[in-house]
Amino acid sequence: MTNLPKSPLEIRFGFLGIKVQIKPLFWLFAGFFALFLAYQVGALANPPVAGLIIAVDIVCFLISILVGYLAPALIYRSYNLRSLVIVQDFGGGVFPEAEPPLRLQRIMVAAATPLAHLGLYALVFYSDQQMNWKNNNVVTQLAYLLLQLMNFYWAIILSLPIYPFPGGRIMMEITTYFNRKWGILFTLGFSFVLATAIAALGWLRYLNQTPPFLKEPNIDFITPGILGTVIFTWLALRCYQTFTQTRKLLMAQTADPYDDDTPPWERS
Numbered sequence: 001m002t003n004l005p006k007s008p009l010e011i012r013f014g015f016l017g018i019k020v021q022i023k024p025l026f027w028l029f030a031g032f033f034a035l036f037l038a039y040q041v042g043a044l045a046n047p048p049v050a051g052l053i054i055a056v057d058i059v060c061f062l063i064s065i066l067v068g069y070l071a072p073a074l075i076y077r078s079y080n081l082r083s084l085v086i087v088q089d090f091g092g093g094v095f096p097e098a099e100p101p102l103r104l105q106r107i108m109v110a111a112a113t114p115l116a117h118l119g120l121y122a123l124v125f126y127s128d129q130q131m132n133w134k135n136n137n138v139v140t141q142l143a144y145l146l147l148q149l150m151n152f153y154w155a156i157i158l159s160l161p162i163y164p165f166p167g168g169r170i171m172m173e174i175t176t177y178f179n180r181k182w183g184i185l186f187t188l189g190f191s192f193v194l195a196t197a198i199a200a201l202g203w204l205r206y207l208n209q210t211p212p213f214l215k216e217p218n219i220d221f222i223t224p225g226i227l228g229t230v231i232f233t234w235l236a237l238r239c240y241q242t243f244t245q246t247r248k249l250l251m252a253q254t255a256d257p258y259d260d261d262t263p264p265w266e267r268s
């Protein structure tokens with residue numbers, strides 16, 4: 001993977017022994033979300049304002065993703081494992097040369113990403129408390145808001161016990177400690193149920209059918225917007241597909257080839 005030729009507009013660099021690749025597809029991916037944000041706030045009618053929002057959003061998006069990816073990569077590095085960070089669309093991530101041998105080490109790797117986002121959220125907040133930098137100009141105000149929102153919500157979402165989110169990977173490590181096969185199936189099945197429930201809440205909100213108890217201001221944030229609803233719908237379908245495929249594989253590994261009344265002395 002690291003030996004592939006560099007494509008146009010691709011950025012490569014090293015950080016503390018970690019190889020990082022920012023693929024051209026990332027800019028399209030980030031640009032789409034930035035354009036959606038500009039649309040949501042009604043800025044598309046004013047091109048200079050829309051351009052500013054899109055530019056700042058892409059930079060904040062890149063910073064937040066790099067922090068989230070470099071955190072587990074540094075944990076891998078502390079275990080003497082090299083890794084490659086690829087920043088692109090949904091297929092990006094951290095790719096180590098091997099997984100750590102100990103369960104607790106793998107849990108630490110998984111927990112690093114949401115903790116890193118929470119740490120960046122806290123850093124942005126407390127640095128502004130000390131230096132009041134967000135009020136310098138409109139760019140810093142926008143950057144402060146975007147970094148806060150991105151990293152707060154990403155920390156929460158990635159902590160959800162939905163595989164392959166970090167929260168789901170931690171759940172997988174805990175459940176497979178007791179029973180490997182049923183731990184895997186329980187984690188994947190629970191991931192499907194939770195992702196489906198969140199997607200359903202989002203579609204109800206989109207259709208103006210949100211249950212009254214979810215309209216309270218202090219809990220309204222748990223229902224995703226239309227973009228989040230589409231993502232969780234896709235995630236639920238992916239979880240279901242992974243669950244069914246994994247279930248067939250695990251059941252085939254443990255199936256009794258003589259699942260009938262054949263006497264033991266006649267089995268070969």
